[in-house]
Amino acid sequence: MSALKLGIGGPVGSGKTALVAELCRRMGSELQIAVVTNDIFTREDAEFLIAAAVLPDGRVTGVETGGCPHTAIRDDVSMNQLAIEALEERFPGVELILVESGGDNLSASFSPDLVDASVYVVDVAGGDKVPRKGGPGVTRSELLIINKVDLADRVGADLSVMDRDAAALREGALVLFTSVVHGDGMEEVVAWVRTAVRQRSWTPTGSTLRGDGHHYHDHA
Ligand SMILES: Nc1nc2c(ncn2[C@@H]2O[C@H](COP(=O)(O)OP(=O)(O)OP(=O)(O)O)[C@@H](O)[C@H]2O)c(=O)[nH]1
Numbered sequence: 001m002s003a004l005k006l007g008i009g010g011p012v013g014s015g016k017t018a019l020v021a022e023l024c025r026r027m028g029s030e031l032q033i034a035v036v037t038n039d040i041f042t043r044e045d046a047e048f049l050i051a052a053a054v055l056p057d058g059r060v061t062g063v064e065t066g067g068c069p070h071t072a073i074r075d076d077v078s079m080n081q082l083a084i085e086a087l088e089e090r091f092p093g094v095e096l097i098l099v100e101s102g103g104d105n106l107s108a109s110f111s112p113d114l115v116d117a118s119v120y121v122v123d124v125a126g127g128d129k130v131p132r133k134g135g136p137g138v139t140r141s142e143l144l145i146i147n148k149v150d151l152a153d154r155v156g157a158d159l160s161v162m163d164r165d166a167a168a169l170r171e172g173a174l175v176l177f178t179s180v181v182h183g184d185g186m187e188e189v190v191a192w193v194r195t196a197v198r199q200r201s202w203t204p205t206g207s208t209l210r211g212d213g214h215h216y217h218d219h220a
């Protein structure tokens with residue numbers, strides 16, 4: 001069976017690479033994981049993950065997209081597809097391939113030709129208005145993660161507002177609150193990814209992965 005391709009999207013600096021690293025650390029012993037990162041002008045994220053040694057050698061590939069990061073995950077996904085194929089060829093048992101997009105401005109989304117499901121990561125530092133601004137990542141991703149809850153008080157972000165706005169836009173699909181660097185909420189994310197890998201087949205709209213409207217509040 002081919003690997004589950006899981007897109008990780010979201011604005012610049014929201015914590016996508018931190019999330020990828022943490023998923024590799026927490027799930028690397030139970031699952032065979034590989035990673036493709038997209039950067040606009042560098043391979044910085046791939047280099048960070050390789051330096052952090054979150055996965056065995058060779059399992060992290062950096063794609064340098066140039067120009068517009070949306071194109072490489074939505075319109076012309078060939079660079080990413082080649083990177084994925086190379087990983088699958090090299091590691092035939094791979095079960096999960098995480099594809100991190102370049103940071104965007106809420107308007108990017110993954111092509112269904114590239115990934116089986118997507119996680120969209122926003123953070124509280126931009127204020128509690130962010131989920132309300134919508135965009136395809138916020139509304140249509142299988143999982144929305146609201147990260148950096150440890151900073152909420154400092155920036156005056158009201159998490160209940162973010163939860164309510166996200167729930168309204170997502171028609172009840174799953175939203176998880178995390179502080180990736182401190183570990184809060186990560187167990188729920190890991191459980192969700194585990195389910196996704198097990199299920200392996202769903203349609204984005206009828207997906208049980210989008211949740212049943214139940215919300216988690218593990219940021220206490
Ligand atoms: N306080 C806090 N900082 C975090 C958290 N998660 C990530 N960060 C920090 O936020 C910064 C950006 O995190 P990255 O993981 O590089 O963000 P990214 O979304 O991959 O960024 P780009 O790939 O450049 O778009 C880093 O300095 C992280 O350590 C969190 O939960 N809380």
Ligand SMILES: [Mg+2]
Pocket residue numbers: 016017018045100
């Ligand atoms: Mg990154």
